[in-house]
Amino acid sequence: MLRSMYSGISGMKGFQEKLDVIGNNIANVNTTGFKKGRVTFQDMLSQTTTGASGPTDNRGGVNPSQVGLGSQVGTIDDLHTQGSSQRTDNPLDLQLEGDGMFAVEKPDETTAYTRAGNFYMDEDGDIVNADGYYLQGDGNGTDGELKIPDEATSINIEQNGTVTYVDEDGNIDKSQQIRIAQFSNPAGLEKTGNSLYTNTENAGLNTDNDDNLVEPEKNGAASIVSGALEMSNVDLSDEFTNMITAQRGFQANTRIITTSDEILQELVNLKR
Incomplete structure (x- = not known):
């Protein structure tokens, strides 16, 4: 043939x-x-x-x-690459400007990563994504979870990930901070659906810290923009x-x- x-x-x-x-x-x-x-x-x-x-004497x-x-x-x-920005004015809508991904904890206690920053507060005050997975960070939450009291007002997320709000006594609370994951090769991540990724051996996760998460705006990590979402690229x-x-x-x-x-x-x- x-x-x-x-x-x-x-x-x-x-x-x-x-x-x-x-x-x-x-x-x-x-x-x-x-x-x-x-x-x-x-x-x-x-x-x-x-x-x-090769050439010879005669040829x-x-x-x-x-x-x-x-x-x-x-x-x-x-x-x-960076996607376009869409303003929403919702303080729990978060956009990453630069390199990095949000980390969320799944029900099986494994960590997944995402650039989708549409987060919500559940009944217990935990910050979760659309699937109910806990946004990871550092502060007075449990096991890296971020919790905002029901009576809190004036909730705001700063560019370095600090969660601020006014508590029931009128004091400003800044004890919690969103942490993000950095990858030297984000193209090496594996898609698992629901806008989530899982780590692989070729993704190059920054493991300098025990929880493998870094502070936004430090050492080249992305900054967080509150009240906006990163759309598709x-x-x-x-x-x-x-x-x-x-x-x-x-x-x-x-x-x-x-x-x-x-x-x-x-x-x-x-x-x-």
Whole structure:
């Protein structure tokens, strides 16, 4: 069978996967804290028909002759660039400006990470995300949880993560601080759904502290903006452009298969 037919099949598979990633990006264009994906391709093995040879006294060198056998998906990357800001004026809506992620504790006591900063207060005064996972920090909460009394007023989150409020006695309380996680390679994090990530061996979590969390605005860590949310970093114009190029690439590979089939048909008809 013709090698071009199998090359076309590999190209179709690759562009189909790229369209899947583009479709997911477009679906999450308004998802808080979402980071878009990107697909890169690599060439597959090449069949060598003639090897290379070096120059001799009587003859110059000869380059190798190789026929490629198609393409394959190289990587599917998450691009952790800063998303656009949306003002909400809700003091518990938090946006990270710079590198870092919020840490939340799940019911199984494992830690997950997110850029989605839409937090709430539950009945007990704990600061939680949309799934009820506790926002992690340092202060008078339990096991790193942040708690605001029911009678508190004038709640505010400072840029360094300090949680301030006026207690029932009229005193300003600044005993709690939100901590964030830093990663040298955030693209190495694994998506687990619900806008959450889990740590992997390749993410490069900063482990200088016992709880692996750092103070905002220190040593390159992000600052916190209260009353705003970080939106998706998906650019629709880029996604539609990528979708068109992927569609044309898919169509071109189908044409390779059609042309190869026509050639095979001519070979079959040679006996007639």
